[in-house]
Amino acid sequence: MIRPRLPFHQFEASLLWLPCSLLVFMVFATSLSSVASAANQQRPNVVLVFIDDMGWEDFSCFGNHDAQTPRIDQMAREGVRFEQFYVNSPICSPSRTAISTGQYPQRWRIGSFLNNRDHNNERGIAQWLDPAAPMLARSLQQSGYATGHFGKWHMGGQRNVDDAPYITEYGFDESLTNFEGMGPKLLPLTMKPGDDEPGRIWADAERLGEGYRWMLRSKITGGFVDAAIPFIDRAQKNNQPFYVNLWPDDVHSPFWPPVDEWADGKRGLYLSVLEEMDRQLGKLFDRIRNDEALRNNTLVLICSDNGPEQGAGSAGPFRGHKTHLYEGGIRSSMVAWGPGIVTRTNAVDTTSVFSAIDLVPTLLDITGTKHPHDATFDGESLASAFTGDGQSRNAPIFFRRPPDRDSYYGVDDLPDLAMRKGKWKLLCEYDGSSAELYDLDTDRGETTDVSAEHPDTVAEMTKNLVAWHRSMPNDNGATYRVKTKKKGRSR
Numbered sequence: 001m002i003r004p005r006l007p008f009h010q011f012e013a014s015l016l017w018l019p020c021s022l023l024v025f026m027v028f029a030t031s032l033s034s035v036a037s038a039a040n041q042q043r044p045n046v047v048l049v050f051i052d053d054m055g056w057e058d059f060s061c062f063g064n065h066d067a068q069t070p071r072i073d074q075m076a077r078e079g080v081r082f083e084q085f086y087v088n089s090p091i092c093s094p095s096r097t098a099i100s101t102g103q104y105p106q107r108w109r110i111g112s113f114l115n116n117r118d119h120n121n122e123r124g125i126a127q128w129l130d131p132a133a134p135m136l137a138r139s140l141q142q143s144g145y146a147t148g149h150f151g152k153w154h155m156g157g158q159r160n161v162d163d164a165p166y167i168t169e170y171g172f173d174e175s176l177t178n179f180e181g182m183g184p185k186l187l188p189l190t191m192k193p194g195d196d197e198p199g200r201i202w203a204d205a206e207r208l209g210e211g212y213r214w215m216l217r218s219k220i221t222g223g224f225v226d227a228a229i230p231f232i233d234r235a236q237k238n239n240q241p242f243y244v245n246l247w248p249d250d251v252h253s254p255f256w257p258p259v260d261e262w263a264d265g266k267r268g269l270y271l272s273v274l275e276e277m278d279r280q281l282g283k284l285f286d287r288i289r290n291d292e293a294l295r296n297n298t299l300v301l302i303c304s305d306n307g308p309e310q311g312a313g314s315a316g317p318f319r320g321h322k323t324h325l326y327e328g329g330i331r332s333s334m335v336a337w338g339p340g341i342v343t344r345t346n347a348v349d350t351t352s353v354f355s356a357i358d359l360v361p362t363l364l365d366i367t368g369t370k371h372p373h374d375a376t377f378d379g380e381s382l383a384s385a386f387t388g389d390g391q392s393r394n395a396p397i398f399f400r401r402p403p404d405r406d407s408y409y410g411v412d413d414l415p416d417l418a419m420r421k422g423k424w425k426l427l428c429e430y431d432g433s434s435a436e437l438y439d440l441d442t443d444r445g446e447t448t449d450v451s452a453e454h455p456d457t458v459a460e461m462t463k464n465l466v467a468w469h470r471s472m473p474n475d476n477g478a479t480y481r482v483k484t485k486k487k488g489r490s491r
Helices: 020-042 070-077 092-101 117-123 136-142 203-207 217-237 265-289 356-366 455-471
Strands: 045-051 080-086 146-151 174-176 185-190 212-216 242-247 298-304 331-337 347-349 397-400 417-421 424-428 436-439
Touching (some): 045 265, 070 265, 092 356, 136 356, 212 217, 397 455, 417 455, 436 455
Parallel strands (some): 045 298
Antiparallel strands (some): 417 424
C-alpha cells in the first residue's frame, strides 16, 4: 500500500569535475527546465473549499441575517455568486465522490455516507471509492500540478474500515484529514463553558493511518488552513501550479464553537460555528489575495456538499433539508473568485444551471489538462460559467436518494429519484410512480405540483429518469429498512 509521500528536498553538488560537454548539456537542460517552470506558472491554480452541511442561505451574501460571513462575502464581491448550482447527492460521501470524479457517485456504488462495514453492506454500497475512479486530482498531478487535500475526506477509511486506500493513492501529493480518511489527521478535542479539561471524540481514528494530532474542534478548520498555506508556499517557490482541496468539518454537527462564542440552542451554536469557520478561512483567502501572482492566477470555488441539517442551517426559499431530493437538499450556494480568471465581479448569476460533476471537466479545460483517455464524464465542460458570462449544462441532472433515507426529518416517504431539465424538476419513485412536477422558474420552493397539467412532460421525464436509474449499479434502497428509527445526525 502506498504511504503518504515524503517532502522532496533539493541538494547542491559540485560541478568542477564534470567534462565541458556534460556541463553544456546540463546548462541546456536547466534552460529547458526553466522554460517548463515558467509555462507551469502560467497555468491557473485551483482551490476548492467544500463546506460540510451548509444551507443555501447561510452565507450572509446569500441572505443570512442571523450571522455574518464577511470573508466569504468579500470573495463574492470580487467574483460571482451562482444561485443554481447543484451538488449530486443530498448526503456527504456521494457528493464528495461526484465533485472528485466528474461522474455520478452511483457508478462507484457510493450512494450514502460511508459507515461501518456491516451498515455499508446492508445498504448495498461500497466500503470506499475505487482508486480506479477518474480523479480530478490525479489528472492534474500527472500534468504537473502539486496536489493537496486538507480536510474531511469520507470516501473511505472510517469506523472499522481500516484497510481503505490512503488519500495519496487518489492523486494527492500531500494530505491531512479528519477521522474519516486514511493518512495523517487532526482529531477533535471538545470544550464547552464550565469544562475544566477537554474531551475527546473519535479517538478510535488514531489507527487510521500514520500520524495524528489532537486539537480543539473549534480550531480544526484553521488547522487545515495552516497546513494548506505552506503547501501553497512550496508550490509557488517551485514555480509549480497547485490544486488544493480545503474541505472543513464545519459546519457539521455536533457544534463546538470557541467557548467564548458559545450560544444558546442548536441554531445559535450552528451560527457561531459558521462565523468562526468564515474567520479561519479568511487566513487562506488573504494569503492568495495579498500575493499579486496568486491573486491574478488562482481560481477559488466555495460551496457546500449538501443541504443543511434540520434546525441548524437554512435553505432559504427552498423546500427540504440534507438527505432530501427537494431543492433544499441538493442546491448549494456557490462563490467563484479569481480576478485573473473570473471575468465578472460582484455579479449574481441567476441563470446558469450546472452541478458538481461538471466541475471536473471544466477545471481540466481551464487548467489546460488532458482528459483521461479511459474515462467518460457525466459532467460537461462549462468554462464560460466562470471565464465568461455564464453557461448551463445541456444534459439533465439526475439524482437518486441515499438508500437509507426513504424516511427522514419527519417525512415518511421521500421521493426515490429526481431530475432537473430546463425549468422543470421531476421527482418520483424507483418505478416512476407518484410523480411530482415543479416549474422552478415560477416556483423554486416546490410548493405546487403541476404534474396533472403537463402529462407529456411528466411521461418523457419519468421515462428518462427511470432509465438513468436502471443504468446505474443497484443499491438496497428498495428493500432497506432502518432497524431503529432515529432522527439526527449522519455523516
